[in-house]
Amino acid sequence: MNPRQSDVLILGGGAVGLACALYLLRAGRSVTVIERGHVGGATSHGNCGTITPSHALPLAAPGVLADGLRWMLKKDAPLRITPRPDFALLEWLLQFARRCNARECRRVTAIKAPLLLRARAELEDLVRREKLDCEFQTLGTLNVYRDARTFEKSHVSAQLAAEFGIPIETLDGAACRSREPALNGSIVGGHFHPGDAQLRPERYCAELARAIVALGGEIHESTTSSGFRTMGDRIESVVTDQGEFAGREIVFALGAWSPQVARQLDLRIPIQPGKGYSITYTRPARYPRIPLSLKERAVCVTAWDSGYRLGSTMEFSGYDDTLNRTRLDALKRGAAEYLIEPEGPCVVEEWYGWRPMTYDDLPILGRTASLKNLVLATGHGMLGITLSAITGRLIAELVGDTSPSLDVAPFGPARFGL
Numbered sequence: 001m002n003p004r005q006s007d008v009l010i011l012g013g014g015a016v017g018l019a020c021a022l023y024l025l026r027a028g029r030s031v032t033v034i035e036r037g038h039v040g041g042a043t044s045h046g047n048c049g050t051i052t053p054s055h056a057l058p059l060a061a062p063g064v065l066a067d068g069l070r071w072m073l074k075k076d077a078p079l080r081i082t083p084r085p086d087f088a089l090l091e092w093l094l095q096f097a098r099r100c101n102a103r104e105c106r107r108v109t110a111i112k113a114p115l116l117l118r119a120r121a122e123l124e125d126l127v128r129r130e131k132l133d134c135e136f137q138t139l140g141t142l143n144v145y146r147d148a149r150t151f152e153k154s155h156v157s158a159q160l161a162a163e164f165g166i167p168i169e170t171l172d173g174a175a176c177r178s179r180e181p182a183l184n185g186s187i188v189g190g191h192f193h194p195g196d197a198q199l200r201p202e203r204y205c206a207e208l209a210r211a212i213v214a215l216g217g218e219i220h221e222s223t224t225s226s227g228f229r230t231m232g233d234r235i236e237s238v239v240t241d242q243g244e245f246a247g248r249e250i251v252f253a254l255g256a257w258s259p260q261v262a263r264q265l266d267l268r269i270p271i272q273p274g275k276g277y278s279i280t281y282t283r284p285a286r287y288p289r290i291p292l293s294l295k296e297r298a299v300c301v302t303a304w305d306s307g308y309r310l311g312s313t314m315e316f317s318g319y320d321d322t323l324n325r326t327r328l329d330a331l332k333r334g335a336a337e338y339l340i341e342p343e344g345p346c347v348v349e350e351w352y353g354w355r356p357m358t359y360d361d362l363p364i365l366g367r368t369a370s371l372k373n374l375v376l377a378t379g380h381g382m383l384g385i386t387l388s389a390i391t392g393r394l395i396a397e398l399v400g401d402t403s404p405s406l407d408v409a410p411f412g413p414a415r416f417g418l
């Protein structure tokens with residue numbers, strides 16, 4: 001049987017793959033999305049849904065390595081590294097460790113800040129243009145501290161972000177509490193980011209899928225890509241458990257699964273799963289209006305009309321798919337230190353997700369050198385929701401051979417020899 005054909009075949013139906021599909025459809029292409037489970041059902045599902053230019057600094061920053069080593073034996077630490085006999089993980093950690101210095105942190109911030117500012121504007125445009133009903137709000141985010149020394153030290157990072165155009169207001173404890181009355185009396189200070197926003201990620205993905213289908217795009221759920229047929233420097237078709245699919249262009253939006261699938265094409269994509277957790281509740285009476293980051297515990301708190309979520313923590317432990325009770329409980333304990341009413345009345349879902357982490361904390365966007373019709377849209381790390389719309393725009397421009405809206409060279413696969 002001949003493979004089913006479209007202009008662009010997208011592998012992976014998370015926020016990134018779906019946003020690419022929508023922009024490509026709007027550019028006049030026929031598009032098919034292949035998704036192993038349900039659209040938006042993996043990492044794009046239970047994340048915190050914040051849209052954060054304020055996250056302009058990379059994870060690989062001075063001091064992170066020392067924290068990681070110090071926390072190695074602590075099972076509920078915000079950042080946990082558990083080295084295993086896994087060569088790809090060890091190599092990734094080594095590359096990451098080499099970047100934990102001030103010079104590299106500054107270099108990456110200079111690249112990330114303009115990307116994130118552009119991404120924030122693009123996402124709001126997309127939501128409004130396509131009328132995506134996803135609880136999008138522009139209330140900013142607030143990072144809060146309970147420890148005066150940690151707050152003091154955070155000014156260096158805040159200044160660096162501000163230097164690259166990220167709007168930041170520094171507040172004392174009283175000002176934090178008056179801006180966000182759900183906080184308790186222990187807060188000593190914080191940074192408010194008026195340019196940040198939020199949405200409900202599950203609804204965002206469902207709405208993207210609705211818009212795609214309305215424009216004639218095809219989405220095949222419960223369809224797993226299992227191999228490729230190549231001819232010279234092109235992918236002829238993708239083999240799945242539901243038959244073969246072909247596309248003039250293949251967009252690889254497989255998030256944390258990218259390295260596993262890419263191995264079938266002899267490509268080594270340096271992505272590690274950065275595992276995080278969340279607990280979703282019905283909304284408590286005294287919920288925070290502004291999304292919060294509880295800094296010493298690295299817990300993120302987001303409330304929507306439809307619910308309330310505690311999330312975050314970062315664990316490098318390979319593709320470990322267990323729901324770790326200690327780490328889920330750490331979210332609750334962390335929230336209890338900062339909030340008057342830390343939990344909602346009913347637990348709706350306990351969840352983990354694998355962030356697709358690159359060691360330089362930049363996404364991988366662009367064509368590979370060895371396969372001319374393969375376009376990578378992966379490695380979005382902690383910011384895949386924030387970066388989804390701008391990724392969709394850039395990938396549609398790349399496929400259409402139009403000049404990109406911003407310089408994509410720093411995100412090119414070539415930096416990893418791909």
Ligand SMILES: Cc1cc2nc3c(=O)[nH]c(=O)nc-3n(C[C@H](O)[C@H](O)[C@H](O)COP(=O)(O)OP(=O)(O)OC[C@H]3O[C@@H](n4cnc5c(N)ncnc54)[C@H](O)[C@@H]3O)c2cc1C
Pocket residue numbers: 011012013014015016017034035036037038039040041042043044045046047048049050051052223224225226253254255256257261274275276277278311312313352353354355356378379380381382383384385386387
């Ligand atoms: C706790 C936590 C909190 C977070 N908070 C935020 C936040 O506040 N803001 C933000 O911007 N980002 C946040 N993130 C990061 C964000 O969730 C990710 O960057 C984003 O979801 C990645 O999207 P994606 O489409 O690349 O990957 P995914 O959503 O994982 O999509 C990849 C898809 O590929 C599919 N797939 C895999 N293998 C195959 C195959 N062989 N065939 C077919 N399909 C396949 C998977 O089923 C999956 O649906 C958070 C992450 C975590 C874990």
